[in-house]
Amino acid sequence: MSEEMKQCPKCNSPYGYAMGEDIYACPECGNEWNPNEAEEEAGLKVVDANGNILQDGDSVVVIKDLPVKGAPKPVKAGTKVKNIRLTEGDHNIDCKIDGFGSMALKSEFVRKA
Numbered sequence: 001m002s003e004e005m006k007q008c009p010k011c012n013s014p015y016g017y018a019m020g021e022d023i024y025a026c027p028e029c030g031n032e033w034n035p036n037e038a039e040e041e042a043g044l045k046v047v048d049a050n051g052n053i054l055q056d057g058d059s060v061v062v063i064k065d066l067p068v069k070g071a072p073k074p075v076k077a078g079t080k081v082k083n084i085r086l087t088e089g090d091h092n093i094d095c096k097i098d099g100f101g102s103m104a105l106k107s108e109f110v111r112k113a
Helices: none
Strands: 061-062 093-097 101-105 108-111
Touching: none
Parallel strands: none
Antiparallel strands: 061 108, 093 101
């Protein structure tokens, strides 16, 4: 085993230690990772209805009418939303929609523009 320590990709602890040839573990958060695969897993991965990976600042199109609580009309299918922000959670897109204001959308109801 190697005595080299690697930074944990989850909590950024500098004390990650080797458990085997390709597996490292963090004593602070308990995360186990393969440093060769860490680049793929790092960051938030959000996909649209077609399976395209979304990023902050992308533009998306709503693919079905979405009812909005407290609004007299739904967000219509085909509405283009610019400059999205990705977040953790069930509604993983924060955005501003003209006529509705700030709201959170689920990525399964949009496609990349």
